[in-house]
Amino acid sequence: MTVAAIIPAAGSGKRLGGDTPKAFRLIAGTTLLRRSVDAVATSVDSVVVAVPPHWCVAAQAALAGAACPTAVVVGGATRQESVFVALTALAPSVDVVLVHDAARPLMPPAVVAAVVAAVHAGAAAVVPAVPVPDTVKSVDAAGRVIATVDRTALVAIQTPQGFRRDVLERAHGVASAVATDDAALVEALGIPVVTVPGHPAGFKITTPYDVVLAEALLGSRT
Numbered sequence: 001m002t003v004a005a006i007i008p009a010a011g012s013g014k015r016l017g018g019d020t021p022k023a024f025r026l027i028a029g030t031t032l033l034r035r036s037v038d039a040v041a042t043s044v045d046s047v048v049v050a051v052p053p054h055w056c057v058a059a060q061a062a063l064a065g066a067a068c069p070t071a072v073v074v075g076g077a078t079r080q081e082s083v084f085v086a087l088t089a090l091a092p093s094v095d096v097v098l099v100h101d102a103a104r105p106l107m108p109p110a111v112v113a114a115v116v117a118a119v120h121a122g123a124a125a126v127v128p129a130v131p132v133p134d135t136v137k138s139v140d141a142a143g144r145v146i147a148t149v150d151r152t153a154l155v156a157i158q159t160p161q162g163f164r165r166d167v168l169e170r171a172h173g174v175a176s177a178v179a180t181d182d183a184a185l186v187e188a189l190g191i192p193v194v195t196v197p198g199h200p201a202g203f204k205i206t207t208p209y210d211v212v213l214a215e216a217l218l219g220s221r222t
């Protein structure tokens, strides 16, 4: 099987602050984009990254010397559009697709390999899941608690998410609403999605706090 990764990296990263798109921010001296590509590179045959307009040259520079061939496309206004555009740039030979957020640079390669292995073993769609440690409540617009949700049935979902290519293309082709992950589009087709254990290090860089945490984790690895 030929495996490719799509890295949606076209977000602005407003919640992180600053003028540089989030994927091009540095974590301990290396862009989130490069770290996220490196996290998947040993499990895939090629990578397509989707970046904001005018960031293609910077992306090519960031990806020089990566462990597998990379291609760069301009992403869209939403994450879903960015993944859709990248799907159209995949080589015809690709039959398994991973979608991995550029905003998750520290996902351990072992989780990536487990996602690929689950697709190889026959799953049409695979997502890494981690337990939800906090109590979860639903609230109204004023912040008043409506209910406490039973967290034993809840997991938080990370990336990379792995798919049979035909399934992911069909899911994106018929998508009627904007979803925050690709598995939701597959679920909408009624196709089963399975989980593999995720990892806390696969957290999404969203706020300045997350940058501090990522740099501390990288420092503790050396």
Ligand code: C5P
Binding pocket: 007, 008, 009, 010, 011, 012, 013, 022, 023, 050, 075, 076, 077, 078, 079, 080, 082, 083, 101, 102, 103, 104, 204, 205, 206
């Ligand atoms: O904004 P958020 O962190 O949820 O975005 C998740 C991933 O989707 C990020 O890697 C971001 O760069 C990407 N994205 C994208 N195109 C957009 C918006 C987000 O590729 N228009």
